[in-house]
Amino acid sequence: MILSKRILEMQESPVRKLVPIATRVKKNGKKVFHLNIGQPDIETPKQFMEAINNYDTRVIKYSFSQGEPALINSIRDYFARDGIIFDEDEVLITNGGSEALTFTTIAICNPGDEILVPEPFYTNYNGFTGEVNVNIKPITTLAKDGFHLPSKEDIVKLITPRTKAILFSNPGNPTGTILRLDEMEMIAEIAKENDLFIISDEVYRGFAFDGLKGISMGSIKGIEDRTVIIESVSKRYSACGARIGSIQSKNKELMKNILKLCQARLCVATLEQIGAAELYKLDDNYTAMIKDEYQDRRDIVYSTLQDIPGVVCEKPSGAFYVVAKLPVDNAEKFIIWMLEEFDVDGQTIMLSPAEGFYATPGLGIDEVRIAYVLNTKDMEKSMYILKKGLEKYNS
Numbered sequence: 001m002i003l004s005k006r007i008l009e010m011q012e013s014p015v016r017k018l019v020p021i022a023t024r025v026k027k028n029g030k031k032v033f034h035l036n037i038g039q040p041d042i043e044t045p046k047q048f049m050e051a052i053n054n055y056d057t058r059v060i061k062y063s064f065s066q067g068e069p070a071l072i073n074s075i076r077d078y079f080a081r082d083g084i085i086f087d088e089d090e091v092l093i094t095n096g097g098s099e100a101l102t103f104t105t106i107a108i109c110n111p112g113d114e115i116l117v118p119e120p121f122y123t124n125y126n127g128f129t130g131e132v133n134v135n136i137k138p139i140t141t142l143a144k145d146g147f148h149l150p151s152k153e154d155i156v157k158l159i160t161p162r163t164k165a166i167l168f169s170n171p172g173n174p175t176g177t178i179l180r181l182d183e184m185e186m187i188a189e190i191a192k193e194n195d196l197f198i199i200s201d202e203v204y205r206g207f208a209f210d211g212l213k214g215i216s217m218g219s220i221k222g223i224e225d226r227t228v229i230i231e232s233v234s235k236r237y238s239a240c241g242a243r244i245g246s247i248q249s250k251n252k253e254l255m256k257n258i259l260k261l262c263q264a265r266l267c268v269a270t271l272e273q274i275g276a277a278e279l280y281k282l283d284d285n286y287t288a289m290i291k292d293e294y295q296d297r298r299d300i301v302y303s304t305l306q307d308i309p310g311v312v313c314e315k316p317s318g319a320f321y322v323v324a325k326l327p328v329d330n331a332e333k334f335i336i337w338m339l340e341e342f343d344v345d346g347q348t349i350m351l352s353p354a355e356g357f358y359a360t361p362g363l364g365i366d367e368v369r370i371a372y373v374l375n376t377k378d379m380e381k382s383m384y385i386l387k388k389g390l391e392k393y394n395s
């Protein structure tokens, strides 16, 4: 029996593929600090579980396909606090930002169509597009430019009759880059002039350091009908396992059609929606607390990286990731060596090879993505282990 070409060609997650090695070394007694996956250690706000505990029902019923009204309204209020107004039918609840991205791709693209994505990009974009035979056309961005976008001409050159959308995460995973307003306006212009959708993945919005403000694409005027915003409680509210995300767009025709996909999968888990509705009510104090914590972690990571000879990286201004070029020939080999061969007092670290975040072959081979998702003490320890590991590896 032969499996589909589509599934066989699908990339294995570079973030998860080394996990069996980590599991083996942990079984043998080594402690591994996981900087390879975007799983924050911050406690999920207690309001989430309180709302679920107080939800009085004898039967856990199917929710509405479009989502629980309480959650939809809570998300609408969250956007309204930034002056972005969505009607009730302009928000659809999904199983995480992941399903939001899959549904949006299906609704916008035919098989063989193309989506422009600045690279390096969140590696699962390959999955969301590949599973429906849509091709990613990378817009290469470089560490030396802080992973900011190239010129308008360079981007427009990549557009073909099959290009349907520009997709990006802002703040960026894996780069931690926050788009400047002029870059967002350039994207808007390109989209208008070439009749493209804009898929703005804002699951890290709020993680913006050094006084920067994460601006939503929803505040850019004149592109409301082509803008789709991807949201999620996973990162901002440290609720990855809740699997609650959403799609926002003022393009009612698009939303009416995505609702068909929502209906086909019936609904999103009812209880988690009840909990998530409370998360979106948290005020700016919560966001400020989270941002300060991650900024401290970012500072630890960045200052250690600056101290290691041969490491090249830009200071990230958002999300909780940094891409660093290491003085090694092959980052994946180094990551495996750190797991299998190296430790400091029985402890080591696990990073992600950055190659899988690029679509252009050959890029990122000597780069890693570091997710600073552990508390400051563990981050300090982890970065010390990285420094010692590199010294030994290169000696």
Ligand SMILES: Cc1ncc(COP(=O)(O)O)c(C=O)c1O
Residues within 6 Å of the ligand: 038, 095, 096, 097, 098, 099, 122, 169, 173, 201, 203, 231, 232, 233, 234, 240, 243, 244, 245
């Ligand atoms: C940029 C980006 N978008 C979307 C997601 C999907 O998140 P979830 O499905 O947990 O909402 C992630 C998860 O890491 C991400 O980094």
